[in-house]
Amino acid sequence: MSRRDNPLGRGTLRVSELAFGAAGIGNLFTPVSDAQAERAVLAAWESGVRYFDTAPHYGLGLSERRLGAALRGLPRDEYVLSTKVGRLLRPRTEAAGDDLAHGFAVPATHERVWDFSADGVRGSLEASLERLGLDRVDIVYLHDPDDHTEQALTQAYPALEALRAEGVVGAIGVGMNQAGLLARFVRETDVDAVLLAGRYSLLDQRGLDDLLPLAAGRGVGVVVGGVFNSGLLADPRPGATFDYVTAPDGVLARALALKTVCEDHGVPLRAAALRFPFGHRAVTSVLVGARSAAEAQDAAAMLRTHVPAALWGELKERGLLPADVPTPEGTD
Template sequence: MTDLSQLVLGGAGYAGLFRAVDPFSAQATLDAAWTAGIRSFDTAPHYGAGSSEERLGRFLRGRSGFTVSTKVGRLLFDDPTAAEGAEGFYGTPKRSRRRDYSAAGTRMSVADSLARSGLDRFDTLLVHDPDDHMEQALAETVPELARLRSEGRCVRIGIGVNRVDVALRFVREAPIDVVLIAGRFTLLDRQAETELLPECARRGIRVLAAGVLNSGILADPDRLSTFDYRLAADEVIMRAQAMAKVCAKYEVPLRAAALQFPGRHPMIGGTVIGASSAAEVADTIAMLKVAVPEELWEELDRCL
């Protein structure tokens, strides 16, 4: 069973990732997470073109005892021509995104996020997906985040990415405190295990595991065949289905094993979960409470 205190609610699902989520459902999702004891939240301007930060800020107003991380690297601009479903988000405000990893853009991004959320500061600020902008992010974004940290505008700085090689470069070259790695430390994809986790351990960097269902395939591989936000390869689907069959032998849902897997590693400081409804939060909490026998973990390892 995963320690529920290590859970972080991610902000993409209730901001319309893959399908529109109305404001009432978004608030119900946040309320269900809070009632379950979740006090850590991860958001970003990218999520719902700002609606994730707005919805989270409204929910947290008047509350205390929580932590919030947001990200920099994308600035938002009002845009009446913005297409529905842009970058996978639906039912969002009419805003367009522009990549900006400059020092000025970084400070502007934080100021905009504070205004949207109504918070007075963020606990953690992460460089978001700088894959094609690494030189500028290392030269400008990270130093600016470090200045914000020194000014007391945040407690920790770090990086939020999908690629292990990108994370490793920032771990080795930047004064960061946190790595949020999405989809690379899961039952199906353990790329982070070989170099990234040991490197973070040596440097005392906290690691958060996100995307632990690999875009849905680990929830139900017979029904959902998306992996990394696209159609999964046949070999990936077959491995996920094999894992589901092994779990069925032990009467353990595959998603229970998938959600609990990251938290078994001593270097994982938190697991970021996604949800677009109160029912999804409840299901996730239930899955995290399922007892998973050690023999099942051993069999799942052999499915790789």
């Protein structure tokens, strides 16, 4: 199938509009077999996805191992791979049950140790390359430095900048589920990209307050994750999750109203949720997690779905989107 590739920030790297988020194949919340994980990755590839994202955090390295194994037979120069630094994985000396306290259905064979030092960055990346079975990654993100801001700015970021200068990585960035601190990194550093999770969606446009205009002005690419807000916009119903907790009644009601308007225009809510971020010129790619071939195929099909300009207009008229929010008028 044809696909769209967009430049990531100021550099030469280009990424597919749809990116594969590999937390799910790291057994996020529920186990996935090796075979299911491989089928999910290959289905994404066959659907045109050429950007894959993972992290040591996801399943205590399981996501990286599975993603690397699934990509191993594919042409390395035809896809972009990102991983993250900030959490080192250290073996536990004693068995400690499972890792579900951190969201992953895997044995707790390792513990996560926060480390945004220069040595921590290099050690983390070296371990990631070993798990992936690759000699390079294309993008490295500082992962959730919320409580480690100063160390991330003064130690981890310069280490990544040096690795970029050495050609070890092609691009560097920061990934978080808040926009404010990402904006600080965009202002104070020379990152190529930011990964913004959950803060630029049909239900939450806080990324528009400062980060997105700033990124556009500085030529920083924005990858948007969490467009379904952890599930609510994929299937709004009582008990659905919003930002990893049960959706409050008011938020659920708004999601159901969004769904009704979309259905009136013959568009699945998932399709509108995936297309919405591209209304802003800073947005380069949308990252969607998939744990099965069916989920990967569905995401690609939804992004290909035509979303008429009239739908965005009605959402604004009904107050379900701010009147001044940029929308991808008439795109498909």
